[in-house]
Amino acid sequence: MAHMDFHSLTSLDETLEKLAAYGSDATLVAGGTSARYLIMSGQVEAKAVLHIERLAEFAGITLNGGARLGALTNMRDIAEDTAIIARFASLATAAGKCGGWQTQSIATIGGNVCGASPSADLIAPLLVQDAEIELHSQARGSRTVALTDFLVAAYKTDRAADEMATAFHLPAQPGESADTYIKIQRRSAMERPIIGVALRLALDESGENIREVRIAVCGAGPMPFRASEAETLLAGQAPTDEAVRAASDAIIKRSTFRDDARASASYRAAVLPRAFAHALSLCRATIAGA
Amino acid sequence: MQTPHPVTATINGREETFEVIGLESLMDALRNRLHLSGTKEGCREGECGACTVLLDGKPINACIFIARAAEGREIETIEGLQDDLSSRIKQAIVETSGVQCGYCTPGIVVMLSGLLRRVEAPNEALIREALSGNICRCTGYAQIVDAVLDVVEQKAAAS
Ligand SMILES: Cc1cc2nc3c(=O)[nH]c(=O)nc-3n(C[C@@H](O)[C@@H](O)[C@H](O)COP(=O)(O)OP(=O)(O)OC[C@H]3O[C@@H](n4cnc5c(N)ncnc54)[C@H](O)[C@@H]3O)c2cc1C
Ligand code: FES
Ligand code: FES
Numbered sequence: 001m002a003h004m005d006f007h008s009l010t011s012l013d014e015t016l017e018k019l020a021a022y023g024s025d026a027t028l029v030a031g032g033t034s035a036r037y038l039i040m041s042g043q044v045e046a047k048a049v050l051h052i053e054r055l056a057e058f059a060g061i062t063l064n065g066g067a068r069l070g071a072l073t074n075m076r077d078i079a080e081d082t083a084i085i086a087r088f089a090s091l092a093t094a095a096g097k098c099g100g101w102q103t104q105s106i107a108t109i110g111g112n113v114c115g116a117s118p119s120a121d122l123i124a125p126l127l128v129q130d131a132e133i134e135l136h137s138q139a140r141g142s143r144t145v146a147l148t149d150f151l152v153a154a155y156k157t158d159r160a161a162d163e164m165a166t167a168f169h170l171p172a173q174p175g176e177s178a179d180t181y182i183k184i185q186r187r188s189a190m191e192r193p194i195i196g197v198a199l200r201l202a203l204d205e206s207g208e209n210i211r212e213v214r215i216a217v218c219g220a221g222p223m224p225f226r227a228s229e230a231e232t233l234l235a236g237q238a239p240t241d242e243a244v245r246a247a248s249d250a251i252i253k254r255s256t257f258r259d260d261a262r263a264s265a266s267y268r269a270a271v272l273p274r275a276f277a278h279a280l281s282l283c284r285a286t287i288a289g290a
Numbered sequence: 291m292q293t294p295h296p297v298t299a300t301i302n303g304r305e306e307t308f309e310v311i312g313l314e315s316l317m318d319a320l321r322n323r324l325h326l327s328g329t330k331e332g333c334r335e336g337e338c339g340a341c342t343v344l345l346d347g348k349p350i351n352a353c354i355f356i357a358r359a360a361e362g363r364e365i366e367t368i369e370g371l372q373d374d375l376s377s378r379i380k381q382a383i384v385e386t387s388g389v390q391c392g393y394c395t396p397g398i399v400v401m402l403s404g405l406l407r408r409v410e411a412p413n414e415a416l417i418r419e420a421l422s423g424n425i426c427r428c429t430g431y432a433q434i435v436d437a438v439l440d441v442v443e444q445k446a447a448a449s
Pocket of ligand 3: 391392393395425428
């Protein structure tokens with residue numbers, strides 16, 4: 001293997017300076033649970049590794065009506081955070097299902113999203129919160145982008161070579177609402193999702209009709225996506241079997257399914273409507289019980 | 291050619307300096323450079339938990355952790371876990387026949403020490419969840435879970 005510089009950084013200024021200097025020759029490594037493999041296997045060519053896991057100021061969760069999660073917050077801390085469990089349950093559930101606890105203790109939310117893997121579990125839950133990602137660079141300071149715009153394609157984001165993601169911003173959740181994440185996998189742990197469905201549901205005052213529903217699906221296309229057609233169909237409606245079926249059809253229409261080692265395309269197409277209906281009924285039950 | 295690079299970290303309470311190359315894993319450094327072979331090598335990809343060590347008190351997969359990222363930090367391996375709680379976990383695993391070939395055992399003891407230091411009295415569901423990243427091909431886990439429940443019970447009786 002060729003020579004590779006390695007810098008373990010502890011401040012943002014230092015990191016941004018190195019990013020500016022190395023440009024696209026640098027690879028950021030947070031927990032390294034994906035990045036180390038990508039570099040060692042030659043899939044990513046890194047002339048310099050910038051290890052950012054120690055930037056303590058970007059690890060942690062602050063509540064502000066909504067929530068701000070530092071990009072270096074690890075999965076275990078997200079899964080166990082009582083406020084995240086109460087307000088953004090889908091995110092806590094997804095984080096608690098990314099590998100074993102040993103992986104979750106070092107894998108970060110920033111790495112999960114910036115890796116932009118089609119099967120990244122946190123993306124769908126973040127999409128249903130209308131989350132934004134904040135990035136910093138030395139040349140241009142900070143900018144905040146909607147996650148939908150940040151994720152360009154599989155393994156491709158809108159991050160410029162000199163930028164580091166620093167935080168995720170989750171707006172306050174609408175009142176009378178609940179969210180959930182359903183991960184379809186063959187074992188109950190240690191699997192990437194075959195299908196993932198994140199859903200946030202808000203009901204109107206009557207508690208009968210849907211005020212707003214946000215649906216994001218993973219494993220049904222090249223990248224996780226918001227099923228906006230289905231969302232529109234359900235807005236203002238009572239969630240009757242018929243309405244749910246129509247929404248389900250709209251999600252399927254939007255999806256492309258593939259065969260891979262984990263499951264067949266036809267299995268994915270069969271399981272997605274069930275996962276969606278289940279997510280909807282779980283959210284209704286949570287709201288009714290609250 | 292990659293030049294070796296020194297790393298200094300506290301390993302089992304002692305400051306150690308060792309040389310590593312490139313993105314060498316903490317597991318390889320522990321086993322091959324510090325000769326701490328209690329940390330086992332299973333899958334080398336974070337799936338089996340045989341290589342579990344504590345980093346600043348948290349269980350991690352040493353096989354996917356970059357050794358150079360351990361600079362200045364505190365690592366505990368199975369060799370260092372001699373405290374009362376860890377000893378009770380080991381004893382309970384022996385008593386419940388939670389060991390067969392033993393390959394997974396160091397990783398499981400490290401994982402459980404990390405869990406029980408942090409959570410006073412985990413229930414069975416939490417114990418199983420905490421162990422989901424530790425693969426045991428022999429025992430089927432039931433005896434290992436029983437061992438932890440025994441330790442929890444002993445702790446409750448003693449207090
Ligand atoms: C055993 C095992 C099981 C797994 N199971 C799952 C699973 O079930 N679901 C799932 O979604 N994932 C899973 N993963 C993948 C896991 O690696 C990622 O989910 C993890 O979140 C990545 O975080 P990290 O901090 O380790 O990122 P790294 O590996 O350090 O980085 C990943 C990518 O993000 C970039 N990056 C990291 N941080 C930043 C930042 N702050 N700003 C800009 N770019 C950044 C890196 O340059 C790299 O391209 C698993 C991994 C392992 C080893
Ligand atoms: S060897 Fe590290 S998890 Fe298997
Ligand atoms: S005792 Fe053999 S793998 Fe667990």
